[in-house]
Amino acid sequence: MATVPNTIIGKIQFFEQHLPIWAADPAAIGLVALELADLTTLTTQARADFETAQLNRQIAKASTEDQATSVAAMANFGGDLIKTIRAFAEKTNDPAVYSTALIPPPQPPTPAGPPDKPTNLEAKLLSGGGLGLTWKGTLSQKAFFSAYRKAEGESVFTLIDSPAEKFFNDLTIPAGANNITYYIQARRDSFRVDSAWFQVNFGSGATTVTELEMAA
Secondary structure, three states, rough: OOOOOOOOHHHHHHHHHHHHHHHHHHHOOOOOHHHHHHHHHHHHHHHHHHHHHHHHHHHHHHHOOOOOOHHHHHHHHHHHHHHHHHHHHHHHHHHHHHHHHHHOOOOOOOOOOOOOEEEEEEEOOOOOEEEEEEEEOOOOOOOOOEEEEEEEEOOOOOOOOOOOOOOOEOOOOHHHHHHEEEEEEEEEEEEEEEEOOOEEEEOEEEEEEEEEEEOO
């Protein structure tokens, strides 16, 4: 363990505490009064410089906070003025307003593209009958879903609903069906993205959901 602490304040406090003891009888510890006088001067200067540095840090912190506040106020107010300029250009239908103000005109919206593929379809029997379906997907940028069903014995899928949520309660399951196959289609504008096919098997008051290979 070091005799003198490693921190700045620790070093200053160490010599501040030891100087009075050493100065009481320098000869008893092999020192002379002149050496202790020099150490006292150095310690006093170190303490003064430390206090000045602490004060400067506090001033710098306050200045940084003031800077952040003033810059935010400027940006917010300036941003409102830019909105006013854009609104004026739109109202007057004059694109020259943008070049005069040296701000770019608004860019046309980027097409959203196809939605995410629906995944993780789950099915649960409803207490009042029917089947509750849930899945994962996105509803952003006007996306929605279509649910398709093919009951046992049927050869084609039928559109049964187009919910605007990520769930659907199928209350029209054909009586006596042992399994039903579903797929969910995510839709946005002209884009269509299908999920895998999921077969729901009934039995013993429970359901199992199995992902199937999609037909070519």
